[in-house]
Amino acid sequence: MAEMTYTIRLTLNGQPRTFTVTQEETLLHLIREQAGLTGAKKGCDLGECGACTVIMDGRAVNSCCVFALQADGADVETIEGIGTAEAPHPLQQAFVDAGAIQCGYCTPGMIMAAKALLDRNPSPTMEEIRQAMSGNLCRCTGYEKIEQAIAQASEIIAAYAEQNGGKAHGN
Ligand code: FES
Ligand code: FES
CATH class of the missing domain: 1.10.150.120 ([2Fe-2S]-binding domain)
Structure with missing residues:
Protein backbone atom coordinates (compact mmCIF):
# COMPACT_ATOMS: atom_id res chain seq x y z
CA MET A 1 0.00 0.00 0.00
CA ALA A 2 1.32 3.44 -0.89
CA GLU A 3 2.48 5.48 2.06
CA MET A 4 0.28 8.47 2.96
CA THR A 5 1.77 11.82 2.05
CA TYR A 6 0.96 15.30 3.25
CA THR A 7 1.54 18.76 1.80
CA ILE A 8 3.25 21.25 4.08
CA ARG A 9 4.15 24.90 3.60
CA LEU A 10 6.97 26.63 5.35
CA THR A 11 9.36 29.50 4.98
CA LEU A 12 12.85 28.22 4.26
CA ASN A 13 15.61 30.81 4.42
CA GLY A 14 13.06 33.53 3.74
CA GLN A 15 11.38 31.79 0.77
CA PRO A 16 7.87 30.31 0.94
CA ARG A 17 8.19 26.62 0.01
CA THR A 18 5.80 23.69 -0.37
CA PHE A 19 6.85 20.07 0.20
CA THR A 20 5.20 16.69 0.11
CA VAL A 21 6.23 14.61 3.11
CA THR A 22 5.45 11.33 4.78
CA GLN A 23 4.51 11.00 8.42
CA GLU A 24 7.96 9.71 9.37
CA GLU A 25 10.05 12.12 7.35
CA THR A 26 12.31 14.30 9.47
CA LEU A 27 12.96 17.98 8.96
CA LEU A 28 16.62 17.08 8.39
CA HIS A 29 15.66 14.72 5.56
CA LEU A 30 13.43 17.36 4.00
CA ILE A 31 16.17 20.00 4.18
CA ARG A 32 18.93 17.78 2.79
CA GLU A 33 17.14 15.51 0.35
CA GLN A 34 14.17 17.56 -0.82
CA ALA A 35 15.51 21.11 -0.58
CA GLY A 36 19.08 20.06 -1.45
CA LEU A 37 20.59 22.10 1.40
CA THR A 38 23.39 19.91 2.72
CA GLY A 39 24.85 22.27 5.32
CA ALA A 40 22.93 20.64 8.18
CA LYS A 41 24.64 17.30 8.79
CA LYS A 42 23.36 13.89 9.80
CA GLY A 43 25.65 12.92 12.65
CA CYS A 44 24.10 10.71 15.33
CA ASP A 45 20.50 10.97 14.05
CA LEU A 46 19.52 10.67 17.71
CA GLY A 47 19.42 14.23 19.02
CA GLU A 48 22.81 13.97 20.70
CA CYS A 49 25.43 15.72 18.56
CA GLY A 50 23.82 18.92 17.24
CA ALA A 51 25.33 18.52 13.74
CA CYS A 52 21.82 18.86 12.27
CA THR A 53 20.93 22.08 14.13
CA VAL A 54 18.73 24.59 12.29
CA ILE A 55 16.63 27.47 13.60
CA MET A 56 12.88 26.90 13.63
CA ASP A 57 10.67 29.81 14.70
CA GLY A 58 13.63 31.42 16.42
CA ARG A 59 14.78 28.34 18.36
CA ALA A 60 17.73 26.07 17.65
CA VAL A 61 16.39 22.55 17.04
CA ASN A 62 17.95 19.20 16.22
CA SER A 63 16.32 18.73 12.84
CA CYS A 64 16.88 14.96 13.00
CA CYS A 65 14.37 14.88 15.87
CA VAL A 66 11.71 17.12 14.33
CA PHE A 67 9.15 15.58 12.00
CA ALA A 68 8.77 17.52 8.78
CA LEU A 69 5.05 17.68 9.56
CA GLN A 70 5.86 19.67 12.70
CA ALA A 71 7.48 22.33 10.51
CA ASP A 72 4.22 23.03 8.66
CA GLY A 73 3.76 26.81 8.83
CA ALA A 74 7.15 27.36 10.47
CA ASP A 75 9.97 29.72 9.67
CA VAL A 76 13.11 27.62 9.16
CA GLU A 77 16.61 28.97 8.78
CA THR A 78 19.64 26.91 7.77
CA ILE A 79 23.31 27.77 7.43
CA GLU A 80 22.73 28.46 3.71
CA GLY A 81 20.40 31.32 4.66
CA ILE A 82 22.70 33.36 6.84
CA GLY A 83 25.69 34.32 4.74
CA THR A 84 27.63 33.77 1.55
CA ALA A 85 31.29 33.22 0.73
CA GLU A 86 31.47 36.88 -0.34
CA ALA A 87 29.46 38.23 2.58
CA PRO A 88 29.78 35.84 5.52
CA HIS A 89 27.72 36.25 8.66
S1 FES B 1 22.28 14.32 13.81
FE1 FES B 1 23.03 14.37 15.86
S2 FES B 1 21.54 15.58 16.89
FE2 FES B 1 20.76 15.38 14.88
S1 FES C 1 33.81 17.89 14.51
FE1 FES C 1 35.50 18.53 13.27
S2 FES C 1 35.56 20.70 13.51
FE2 FES C 1 34.04 19.99 14.93
Whole structure:
Protein backbone atom coordinates (compact mmCIF):
# COMPACT_ATOMS: atom_id res chain seq x y z
CA MET A 1 0.00 0.00 0.00
CA ALA A 2 1.32 3.44 -0.89
CA GLU A 3 2.48 5.48 2.06
CA MET A 4 0.28 8.47 2.96
CA THR A 5 1.77 11.82 2.05
CA TYR A 6 0.96 15.30 3.25
CA THR A 7 1.54 18.76 1.80
CA ILE A 8 3.25 21.25 4.08
CA ARG A 9 4.15 24.90 3.60
CA LEU A 10 6.97 26.63 5.35
CA THR A 11 9.36 29.50 4.98
CA LEU A 12 12.85 28.22 4.26
CA ASN A 13 15.61 30.81 4.42
CA GLY A 14 13.06 33.53 3.74
CA GLN A 15 11.38 31.79 0.77
CA PRO A 16 7.87 30.31 0.94
CA ARG A 17 8.19 26.62 0.01
CA THR A 18 5.80 23.69 -0.37
CA PHE A 19 6.85 20.07 0.20
CA THR A 20 5.20 16.69 0.11
CA VAL A 21 6.23 14.61 3.11
CA THR A 22 5.45 11.33 4.78
CA GLN A 23 4.51 11.00 8.42
CA GLU A 24 7.96 9.71 9.37
CA GLU A 25 10.05 12.12 7.35
CA THR A 26 12.31 14.30 9.47
CA LEU A 27 12.96 17.98 8.96
CA LEU A 28 16.62 17.08 8.39
CA HIS A 29 15.66 14.72 5.56
CA LEU A 30 13.43 17.36 4.00
CA ILE A 31 16.17 20.00 4.18
CA ARG A 32 18.93 17.78 2.79
CA GLU A 33 17.14 15.51 0.35
CA GLN A 34 14.17 17.56 -0.82
CA ALA A 35 15.51 21.11 -0.58
CA GLY A 36 19.08 20.06 -1.45
CA LEU A 37 20.59 22.10 1.40
CA THR A 38 23.39 19.91 2.72
CA GLY A 39 24.85 22.27 5.32
CA ALA A 40 22.93 20.64 8.18
CA LYS A 41 24.64 17.30 8.79
CA LYS A 42 23.36 13.89 9.80
CA GLY A 43 25.65 12.92 12.65
CA CYS A 44 24.10 10.71 15.33
CA ASP A 45 20.50 10.97 14.05
CA LEU A 46 19.52 10.67 17.71
CA GLY A 47 19.42 14.23 19.02
CA GLU A 48 22.81 13.97 20.70
CA CYS A 49 25.43 15.72 18.56
CA GLY A 50 23.82 18.92 17.24
CA ALA A 51 25.33 18.52 13.74
CA CYS A 52 21.82 18.86 12.27
CA THR A 53 20.93 22.08 14.13
CA VAL A 54 18.73 24.59 12.29
CA ILE A 55 16.63 27.47 13.60
CA MET A 56 12.88 26.90 13.63
CA ASP A 57 10.67 29.81 14.70
CA GLY A 58 13.63 31.42 16.42
CA ARG A 59 14.78 28.34 18.36
CA ALA A 60 17.73 26.07 17.65
CA VAL A 61 16.39 22.55 17.04
CA ASN A 62 17.95 19.20 16.22
CA SER A 63 16.32 18.73 12.84
CA CYS A 64 16.88 14.96 13.00
CA CYS A 65 14.37 14.88 15.87
CA VAL A 66 11.71 17.12 14.33
CA PHE A 67 9.15 15.58 12.00
CA ALA A 68 8.77 17.52 8.78
CA LEU A 69 5.05 17.68 9.56
CA GLN A 70 5.86 19.67 12.70
CA ALA A 71 7.48 22.33 10.51
CA ASP A 72 4.22 23.03 8.66
CA GLY A 73 3.76 26.81 8.83
CA ALA A 74 7.15 27.36 10.47
CA ASP A 75 9.97 29.72 9.67
CA VAL A 76 13.11 27.62 9.16
CA GLU A 77 16.61 28.97 8.78
CA THR A 78 19.64 26.91 7.77
CA ILE A 79 23.31 27.77 7.43
CA GLU A 80 22.73 28.46 3.71
CA GLY A 81 20.40 31.32 4.66
CA ILE A 82 22.70 33.36 6.84
CA GLY A 83 25.69 34.32 4.74
CA THR A 84 27.63 33.77 1.55
CA ALA A 85 31.29 33.22 0.73
CA GLU A 86 31.47 36.88 -0.34
CA ALA A 87 29.46 38.23 2.58
CA PRO A 88 29.78 35.84 5.52
CA HIS A 89 27.72 36.25 8.66
CA PRO A 90 29.84 37.65 11.54
CA LEU A 91 29.66 34.22 13.20
CA GLN A 92 31.04 32.52 10.08
CA GLN A 93 33.85 35.07 9.86
CA ALA A 94 34.60 34.76 13.57
CA PHE A 95 34.81 30.95 13.36
CA VAL A 96 37.38 31.29 10.57
CA ASP A 97 39.32 34.04 12.35
CA ALA A 98 39.42 32.16 15.66
CA GLY A 99 40.51 28.87 14.06
CA ALA A 100 37.32 27.26 15.39
CA ILE A 101 36.94 24.97 12.36
CA GLN A 102 38.93 21.83 11.63
CA CYS A 103 37.06 19.10 9.74
CA GLY A 104 34.00 21.40 9.67
CA TYR A 105 31.43 18.65 10.20
CA CYS A 106 30.01 20.23 13.34
CA THR A 107 30.37 23.82 12.14
CA PRO A 108 26.99 24.51 10.45
CA GLY A 109 25.17 23.19 13.52
CA MET A 110 27.45 25.13 15.86
CA ILE A 111 26.87 28.36 13.95
CA MET A 112 23.09 27.94 13.86
CA ALA A 113 22.97 27.18 17.61
CA ALA A 114 25.15 30.24 18.21
CA LYS A 115 22.99 32.40 15.96
CA ALA A 116 19.84 31.39 17.86
CA LEU A 117 21.63 32.42 21.06
CA LEU A 118 22.82 35.79 19.73
CA ASP A 119 19.42 36.55 18.18
CA ARG A 120 17.80 36.32 21.62
CA ASN A 121 20.77 37.42 23.74
CA PRO A 122 23.19 39.61 21.77
CA SER A 123 25.71 39.91 24.60
CA PRO A 124 25.93 36.52 26.31
CA THR A 125 28.42 35.72 29.05
CA MET A 126 30.89 32.87 28.49
CA GLU A 127 28.74 30.75 30.79
CA GLU A 128 25.64 31.49 28.71
CA ILE A 129 27.59 30.63 25.55
CA ARG A 130 28.73 27.33 27.09
CA GLN A 131 25.20 26.47 28.15
CA ALA A 132 23.67 27.32 24.78
CA MET A 133 26.29 25.24 22.97
CA SER A 134 26.17 22.25 25.33
CA GLY A 135 24.13 20.18 22.86
CA ASN A 136 26.66 20.62 20.03
CA LEU A 137 29.59 18.24 19.97
CA CYS A 138 32.92 18.73 18.22
CA ARG A 139 35.45 15.93 17.91
CA CYS A 140 38.26 18.14 16.61
CA THR A 141 38.74 21.56 18.09
CA GLY A 142 38.10 21.42 21.80
CA TYR A 143 35.53 24.04 22.63
CA GLU A 144 37.60 27.04 23.62
CA LYS A 145 38.06 28.45 20.12
CA ILE A 146 34.39 27.95 19.33
CA GLU A 147 33.38 29.85 22.47
CA GLN A 148 35.89 32.61 21.65
CA ALA A 149 34.51 32.87 18.12
CA ILE A 150 30.95 33.30 19.42
CA ALA A 151 32.07 35.96 21.92
CA GLN A 152 33.94 37.77 19.14
CA ALA A 153 30.92 37.65 16.82
CA SER A 154 28.68 39.02 19.57
CA GLU A 155 30.99 42.03 19.92
CA ILE A 156 30.97 42.64 16.16
CA ILE A 157 27.18 42.36 15.99
CA ALA A 158 26.79 44.71 18.98
CA ALA A 159 29.16 47.26 17.41
CA TYR A 160 27.22 47.07 14.13
CA ALA A 161 23.91 47.60 15.95
CA GLU A 162 25.35 50.61 17.80
CA GLN A 163 26.60 52.18 14.58
CA ASN A 164 23.27 51.57 12.89
CA GLY A 165 20.93 52.84 15.60
CA GLY A 166 20.08 49.43 17.09
CA LYS A 167 19.45 47.78 13.73
CA ALA A 168 20.45 44.13 13.66
CA HIS A 169 23.21 42.96 11.31
CA GLY A 170 21.83 42.57 7.78
CA ASN A 171 22.48 38.83 7.61
S1 FES B 1 22.28 14.32 13.81
FE1 FES B 1 20.76 15.38 14.88
S2 FES B 1 21.54 15.58 16.89
FE2 FES B 1 23.03 14.37 15.86
S1 FES C 1 35.56 20.70 13.51
FE1 FES C 1 35.50 18.53 13.27
S2 FES C 1 33.81 17.89 14.51
FE2 FES C 1 34.04 19.99 14.93
